[in-house]
Amino acid sequence: MQGLLNDLRRTHYTKEVTPELKGEDVLIMGWVHEIRDLGGIIFVVIRDREGRIQITAPSKKVDAEILEDLRALRKESVVAIKGTVQEAGKAPNGVEIIPAEIYMLNLANQPLPMDPTEKVKAEIDTRLDSRFLDLRKANVSAIFKIKSRMFHTVRDFFYKNGFVEINTPKLVASATEGGTELFPITYFEKEAFLGQSPQLYKQIMMASGMDRVFEIGQIFRAEEHDTLRHLNEAVSIDMEASFMDDEDVMKILNDMIYQVIVDVNEDCSDELAILEHEMPIPEEPFAKVTYDEAVDIVNAKGVEMMWGEDLSRAAEKALGEEMDDFYFLTEWPSEIKPFYVMPNADDPVKSHAFDLMYKNLELSSGATRVHQYDVLVKQIEERGLNVNAFGSYLKAFEYGMPPHAGWGVGADRLTMVLTGVENIRETVLFPRDRHRLTP
C-alpha cells in the first residue's frame, strides 16, 4: 500500500472543491487530519496547504475494500483519494466526497512526536525539534505565507523604483564593522569570516555607478544573545542609493513598509485572521523623533538614560509606550554609530544616522554614508580599528565615490511586526541561536 505517485495527479486543492462540482469526480491529495469511525459510517478529514475536506463513507454506499482502507489509515498519513463530490451543509466548503479509490502514499508512524492538530501550544523547543509537524498547523504556516508575501512586495517595490538586485559574498576576508563578533571559517589555507552585513559591499557598488542596488540575503552574527529578538543567522533586506541622503532613503523605507502592510492586508487576510492579528495601515509619513527627544521621553518615563548612550532594552520599552506606531529615530550621536555614518556638517557630534522603530522594536538602521576618503579614514582610526584591514573598501573611495545613503531591515523582525508574534524564532523556519543548530 506504501505507494508511488505514478500517474496519480491532484485535480483540485481542497478549497477548490465547491458545491458547483456536485456529482463530479475529483482527486485530492493530502494528510489525514481526523478519522471518525461510527461503524455504519466513516468520516475522514483530509488536509492540504489550502484547507480541509471531509470524506464521507457510509457502509451502504461504499465498497467494503474502501472501508477497510479507511480503517487502516493513521493520522497524518499521506493519501490520494478519488471520489464524487456531494453537497453537505455542515462540512467545510459545504461539500463532502464519497470515496471510490484510495491510495496510501505514505503511512505515518505512531505516536507522533507532537500533535499538529492540537489546540494547546507546545513549547517552542519541542515545536522546533519537529518543525515539519509544527508547520502543519494553520497558525504556524500562516506566518510564512505572510513572510513570503512580504518579500514579494519588497522586491516589486525595488524593481519599480529602478533598483538592481545584487548578491554580495558571504565569505569575507576580514572583520567589517568592528564590534560585532564574527564566525571564523577555514577557507583552504586562509582564515575567513562569515559576513555580518553586506554594508561594505553595497557601498563599493555605489562606486560602480550602478546607482541603486538592493540585496536580500543571510547575515551571520556570532553574538551570544539569548533574547526574543536576536538570532545568529538572519535575513536582511539591504538597499543603497547614490546621490541620496538620509531623508531620501527614509522616504523610500517608509513607502516600502507602507506597501508591504497594504499588500499583506489585501492578500493575507485569512492568515491574519488565523493569527488573530490586526495590522492597521500606518499613518503616513511616519513620525520622526530625534535622539535628543528620545532621551527626554525615556527619562520622563523613569528609565535613566544618559545622552550618548545607546538605547537599552528598558529605554526601548519606555519609548515604545509613548510611540505606538512606526517612527524614525534620527540625529544619533556620531560616537555610537559606525565609522561609515556621515556626521552632521554643522554639529559633528550628531550624525545622519536613523533607526526605524515599531513601538519598542528596532527594525532598521540607516544613514547618509561618508563618501570622502579622508573623513572615512579618520573615522575608522577614531574607533580604534585597523585602517589596513579596509584596503579594498577604501580603494573604492579614491576614484569617484558618489554621495550615497542606505539602510538594512531585519526581515525576520519585520515579520514579527506583520504577524504579531513575540519570539523571532517563530518567524524563521529553522532558527539558529547559540543552542540550536538542528534541524
Place this chain on the structure above:
Amino acid sequence: MQGLLNDLRRTHYTKEVTPELKGEDVLIMGWVHEIRDLGGIIFVVIRDREGRIQITAPSKKVDAEILEDLRALRKESVVAIKGTVQEAGKAPNGVEIIPAEIYMLNLANQPLPMDPTEKVKAEIDTRLDSRFLDLRKANVSAIFKIKSRMFHTVRDFFYKNGFVEINTPKLVASATEGGTELFPITYFEKEAFLGQSPQLYKQIMMASGMDRVFEIGQIFRAEEHDTLRHLNEAVSIDMEASFMDDEDVMKILNDMIYQVIVDVNEDCSDELAILEHEMPIPEEPFAKVTYDEAVDIVNAKGVEMMWGEDLSRAAEKALGEEMDDFYFLTEWPSEIKPFYVMPNADDPVKSHAFDLMYKNLELSSGATRVHQYDVLVKQIEERGLNVNAFGSYLKAFEYGMPPHAGWGVGADRLTMVLTGVENIRETVLFPRDRHRLTP
C-alpha cells in the same frame, strides 16, 4: 570643492535629456567620462547608469569660473552639473548641456588602477581587484542588469505558480550529501558547516505541507576546482514540489527558462547588443536525451566513456557538439546520483534523476526524490554514509512525507548562458575561488 550633496538632486538621468527639453534647465549627476579642452571650447562627457551626455562650454558663452572648474576636473570624478539643454546633432541623444553651475562631489585620484573607458580588455584578475571600476564599463554592468532581470522573472514565475518563498539555514550541523567538501565553522562551542545546498531542508519542507517552495540563496562548496565553471560560493535557485515527479518538475524548469529568455530579450535588448550576444528563444519542449543515448553519442565522437561513469569535461564537450540548445539528460544510473534520488521501480539500476544542459554546460540537477523512509535509509547506507548524521532529516520521512520532486539551478551558470560569457567569474560581482577572498 569636495562636496556634500546638500540640496542638490538630479532632475534627469542622462538618457532622459532629449531634444524636447531644449532651452530647459536640467541637473545631471555622474562621472567624468572624457574631457577635451580645445582652448576656445571645452567638451566634457558625463556618464551615469543610463548613458552619457555632452557638456559643451564655449569660452564666449560660459563664465570664466565655470571654465576653470571644468579644467580642474579629472577623469572619473563625480560631479553635479546644472545647465541648459541645447540641440546638438552629433552628440549622444542629439543634445548637449551648456553648463551654468558645477559641483565637485568627489575628485578622483590619478592614475586610476585601471581605465574604465578603455577598449582593450584587461586581465580578469586586474579587473576583479578593482571591480568597482570594471563595473563602470557598459559591457560589464550589462551582465548584472541581465542577471537582475533573470532573478526578477524567476521569482515572478514561482509566485504565479503557487510557490512559497522560503529561507533555509546556511549554518548546518553536519555534512549533507557526502562527497562534496564542506567549509567548517566554529559555532560557539560546536563545530558546524556551511550549507552546500538547501536540498535536505527543502525536502523537510515537503513534510510540512507547504506543497511548493522555492529558495534563491547562497551555497558554499569547498572544492578545490580551478575551472571557468566553478566557484566556492555560488547562488542557487532551488524548488521542491509535493505530489510531483521528475516529468512534472522538468516541465516547470523548461517553462521557467523559456520565460527568462523571453523577458531578457524583451527588456535587455540594449544589454545584449552591448555584449554582442544573441540569445535565441529556444525550441520547446526542450529535447530529452537518455543517459544511455548520451554514452553512445560521446563514444561516437571519439571520447571514451563507460556506462556508469559521470560525464567528464571531454564527454560534456562531445555531447555539446551534437546538442546545440537546451536539453534534459535523463535516466541517470542510480549509483552515481545522491541517496535521495528515486530509483526506477522497474529497473532500479536507473534513476529518476535528470540534468538540464545547455550545449556542454550543466545548468541544473533534479529528480523525483525518495519519499519512503526504508528506501532512503537503505540508499544512505549503500553509499557508505552514516545514517545517524541524518537524524533530523530522516525524522521528516516517518510522519507523512508526500511524494515529491525538485531541482536546483546554478544562477551564475544560467547568467553565463544568457550573457554569452565564458568565465563564471564574469557573472559574479565579487567571486570567491580558492585564490580570491577580496574584495
